[in-house]
Amino acid sequence: MTPDRPMRADARRNRVRILDAAEAVFTEKGAGASTEEVARLAGVGIGTVFRHFPTKEDLLRAIVTASVQRLAEQTQELLATGDPEAAFFTFFAGMVEQAAAKKTIVDLLGDAAGLSTDRPIHAWRDAIEALLVRAQREGAVREDVGAPEVLALLLGVCRAAVAAGWEPGLQEGVLRIVFDGLRT
Amino acid sequence: MTPDRPMRADARRNRVRILDAAEAVFTEKGAGASTEEVARLAGVGIGTVFRHFPTKEDLLRAIVTASVQRLAEQTQELLATGDPEAAFFTFFAGMVEQAAAKKTIVDLLGDAAGLSTDRPIHAWRDAIEALLVRAQREGAVREDVGAPEVLALLLGVCRAAVAAGWEPGLQEGVLRIVFDGLRT
Amino acid sequence: MTPDRPMRADARRNRVRILDAAEAVFTEKGAGASTEEVARLAGVGIGTVFRHFPTKEDLLRAIVTASVQRLAEQTQELLATGDPEAAFFTFFAGMVEQAAAKKTIVDLLGDAAGLSTDRPIHAWRDAIEALLVRAQREGAVREDVGAPEVLALLLGVCRAAVAAGWEPGLQEGVLRIVFDGLRT
Amino acid sequence: MTPDRPMRADARRNRVRILDAAEAVFTEKGAGASTEEVARLAGVGIGTVFRHFPTKEDLLRAIVTASVQRLAEQTQELLATGDPEAAFFTFFAGMVEQAAAKKTIVDLLGDAAGLSTDRPIHAWRDAIEALLVRAQREGAVREDVGAPEVLALLLGVCRAAVAAGWEPGLQEGVLRIVFDGLRT
DNA sequence: GATGAATGAGGATTCATTCAT
DNA sequence: GATGAATGAATCCTCATTCAT
Numbered sequence: 001m002t003p004d005r006p007m008r009a010d011a012r013r014n015r016v017r018i019l020d021a022a023e024a025v026f027t028e029k030g031a032g033a034s035t036e037e038v039a040r041l042a043g044v045g046i047g048t049v050f051r052h053f054p055t056k057e058d059l060l061r062a063i064v065t066a067s068v069q070r071l072a073e074q075t076q077e078l079l080a081t082g083d084p085e086a087a088f089f090t091f092f093a094g095m096v097e098q099a100a101a102k103k104t105i106v107d108l109l110g111d112a113a114g115l116s117t118d119r120p121i122h123a124w125r126d127a128i129e130a131l132l133v134r135a136q137r138e139g140a141v142r143e144d145v146g147a148p149e150v151l152a153l154l155l156g157v158c159r160a161a162v163a164a165g166w167e168p169g170l171q172e173g174v175l176r177i178v179f180d181g182l183r184t
Numbered sequence: 185m186t187p188d189r190p191m192r193a194d195a196r197r198n199r200v201r202i203l204d205a206a207e208a209v210f211t212e213k214g215a216g217a218s219t220e221e222v223a224r225l226a227g228v229g230i231g232t233v234f235r236h237f238p239t240k241e242d243l244l245r246a247i248v249t250a251s252v253q254r255l256a257e258q259t260q261e262l263l264a265t266g267d268p269e270a271a272f273f274t275f276f277a278g279m280v281e282q283a284a285a286k287k288t289i290v291d292l293l294g295d296a297a298g299l300s301t302d303r304p305i306h307a308w309r310d311a312i313e314a315l316l317v318r319a320q321r322e323g324a325v326r327e328d329v330g331a332p333e334v335l336a337l338l339l340g341v342c343r344a345a346v347a348a349g350w351e352p353g354l355q356e357g358v359l360r361i362v363f364d365g366l367r368t
Numbered sequence: 369m370t371p372d373r374p375m376r377a378d379a380r381r382n383r384v385r386i387l388d389a390a391e392a393v394f395t396e397k398g399a400g401a402s403t404e405e406v407a408r409l410a411g412v413g414i415g416t417v418f419r420h421f422p423t424k425e426d427l428l429r430a431i432v433t434a435s436v437q438r439l440a441e442q443t444q445e446l447l448a449t450g451d452p453e454a455a456f457f458t459f460f461a462g463m464v465e466q467a468a469a470k471k472t473i474v475d476l477l478g479d480a481a482g483l484s485t486d487r488p489i490h491a492w493r494d495a496i497e498a499l500l501v502r503a504q505r506e507g508a509v510r511e512d513v514g515a516p517e518v519l520a521l522l523l524g525v526c527r528a529a530v531a532a533g534w535e536p537g538l539q540e541g542v543l544r545i546v547f548d549g550l551r552t
Numbered sequence: 553m554t555p556d557r558p559m560r561a562d563a564r565r566n567r568v569r570i571l572d573a574a575e576a577v578f579t580e581k582g583a584g585a586s587t588e589e590v591a592r593l594a595g596v597g598i599g600t601v602f603r604h605f606p607t608k609e610d611l612l613r614a615i616v617t618a619s620v621q622r623l624a625e626q627t628q629e630l631l632a633t634g635d636p637e638a639a640f641f642t643f644f645a646g647m648v649e650q651a652a653a654k655k656t657i658v659d660l661l662g663d664a665a666g667l668s669t670d671r672p673i674h675a676w677r678d679a680i681e682a683l684l685v686r687a688q689r690e691g692a693v694r695e696d697v698g699a700p701e702v703l704a705l706l707l708g709v710c711r712a713a714v715a716a717g718w719e720p721g722l723q724e725g726v727l728r729i730v731f732d733g734l735r736t
Numbered sequence: 737g738a739t740g741a742a743t744g745a746g747g748a749t750t751c752a753t754t755c756a757t
Numbered sequence: 758g759a760t761g762a763a764t765g766a767a768t769c770c771t772c773a774t775t776c777a778t
Contacts (some may be wrong), residue, residue: 376758378758378759379758379759382758382759407761412759412760413759413760413761414760414761414762415758415759415760415761415762416758416759416760416761419758419759
């Protein structure tokens with residue numbers, strides 16, 4: 001038995017290609033899209049997809065995890081920024097901005113974000129919390145708000161943005177309300 | 185030639201049973217649940233379901249429409265209420281309260297609400313707008329907010345509530361923020 | 369038990385309407401068309417159709433029989449004609465002419481004509497035979513040809529005409545060949 | 553990316569088995585027979601049938617194409633024969649001979665032959681035309697006949713043969729007539 | 737490890753036929 | 758007799774998953 005040999009180079013390459021393809025396919029056609037189509041776009045056999053992700057659900061989870069990882073990184077970068085207030089609100093608006101393009105991710109994220117103890121989700125929530133606390137210390141956000149509220153509000157607005165294909169101006173209007181509610 | 189006779193008693197009974205079953209099934213298992221299961225729960229043959237709703241999509245649309253109709257009625261009742269401010273915010277909170285139980289409805293609603301020109305959706309939007317205007321006249325809601333913003337916010341928060349199975353207290357926290365944002 | 373009471377007036381009227389509708393529907397859409405559509409076109413309930421024709425197959429048989437009856441009558445009329453040669457070849461060409469419009473009938477006829485001992489089929493075959501014999505006596509058709517050959521040839525050419533949607537001139541060309549083959 | 557590798561051995565084997573089964577089933581029970589029965593007879597899963605022929609119509613088309621291909625080959629072989637007259641009439645009689653066994657093929661052929669620009673149909677028509685021209689040059693077939701007339705006549709007689717389950721001697725009688733019509 | 741052929745359960749939909757109204 | 762609602766077997770087709778090559 002060869003325990004945990006590091007993945008072969010081509011295998012690692014395939015894994016990435018599959019993940020990219022899956023994100024593209026599921027993002028465009030929803031979670032109902034077929035695994036076969038992912039394989040086709042990735043340029044691998046269907047068998048290879050299932051070797052890497054034994055279940056469709058695993059694959060779905062994996063792209064969410066990857067997405068969250070990127071989100072966590074972006075969010076952490078904002079922490080290095082000088083202006084805590086701008087950082088916090090920019091983060092929120094930026095997320096909503098991206099949301100429209102990523103229906104499926106947002107949907108799945110909603111399912112996962114509440115409970116999941118996955119590593120990347122945690123990292124992301126921590127980053128959000130840090131952003132929030134910093135802004136609160138500055139007096140830019142009211143004190144009686146916690147990370148869960150922010151996350152809930154964020155996902156809510158993202159989902160709404162995703163669903164409706166908002167007419168111009170609507171997004172700004174909604175954010176104005178939410179931001180005023182968040183301010184002191 | 186048979187002139188538009190009113191629907192036979194048993195047919196009307198079945199129609200209702202199917203609608204009820206469909207709401208139960210799709211609400212619990214999502215829109216992907218099988219039509220056959222709806223038939224089983226309704227206690228009718230699969231053919232009967234398709235006689236009443238020639239397409240699964242028709243069935244889905246029908247339960248959304250029915251839901252919206254109920255919502256519109258509830259909302260209109262609030263218009264008869266004395267206190268415009270309470271009416272508006274009660275409405276909003278009440279919707280979110282109910283949302284958690286109705287995942288699928290909220291999802292489908294999101295798809296429909298933006299564009300649809302269906303009668304019941306319209307009625308509902310009108311009622312919401314009336315509620316809003318009344319509250320604004322009272323000075324309870326800021327002037328630069330329109331029905332679209334309210335609807336978007338409402339659906340967003342509902343969807344978030346639906347997805348996460350919110351821990352206790354979270355819902356209140358989120359609503360406090362949104363409501364403060366909406367106030368003058 | 370009331371044996372064979374004559375059919376009620378409305379029942380007889382319905383029977384005819386159903387038969388007409390069935391011919392129209394099956395002729396246009398093929399034998400695969402649904403019985404329900406026949407009922408709709410006839411302006412009666414589906415139950416009424418099945419009361420008159422307990423099986424779809426019965427209905428199909430009935431319209432074939434009716435068609436053949438009309439054919440037999442037409443053919444017999446030609447027998448009253450003065451010119452035996454013209455009568456025979458006119459009959460043949462006329463059948464082929466009509467064929468294109470009646471795909472389904474021709475198809476079903478083909479299945480039935482060979483074996484069936486149904487009354488109307490018999491009548492029709494007898495008329496054809498009479499037409500043939502008369503033409504032979506005149507010396508217009510060769511002697512070594514019998515009714516079965518004529519019928520087979522007739523149905524064959526009809527079916528070919530039905531299937532192909534013949535380009536202009538083709539029908540004449542084919543008939544010229546067949547007729548020359550039939551002549552002395 | 554997988555470059556057009558030749559079909560795997562087992563896949564090719566199955567494809568043939570499916571085609572054979574389909575020809576058997578559809579020939580016996582008509583085009584309305586179920587795809588599932590084809591799968592059963594072929595000894596493969598229903599999924600395999602649909603993998604090879606994504607649509608029932610594709611499967612039907614495939615067996616027609618295969619049939620026509622065989623016909624084209626047979627017809628071309630006759631072209632290598634010494635005696636043009638015998639070749640032409642043998643071809644015609646042979647086709648009719650085979651027809652009886654292949655109801656469905658002949659039916660579908662009729663639908664296709666007129667218009668289709670499929671490769672194999674074309675090849676077949678060319679071969680027929682060559683046969684015809686050769687026989688005409690010889691003086692064995694009248695000059696005012698073209699390939700379309702021959703094809704129409706051929707399919708017509710085949711269809712008639714198919715439908716009726718001809719009694720002995722009838723086929724010869726019909727062919728005698730047609731052949732005399734075709735001769736100079 | 738990679739491949740893609742095979743599998744078969746599952747799902748939407750149709751339609752002949754029955755039977756309560 | 759007429760009606761049309763109910764029925765459910767049958768059909769086509771999809772897709773996650775397995776496994777021989």
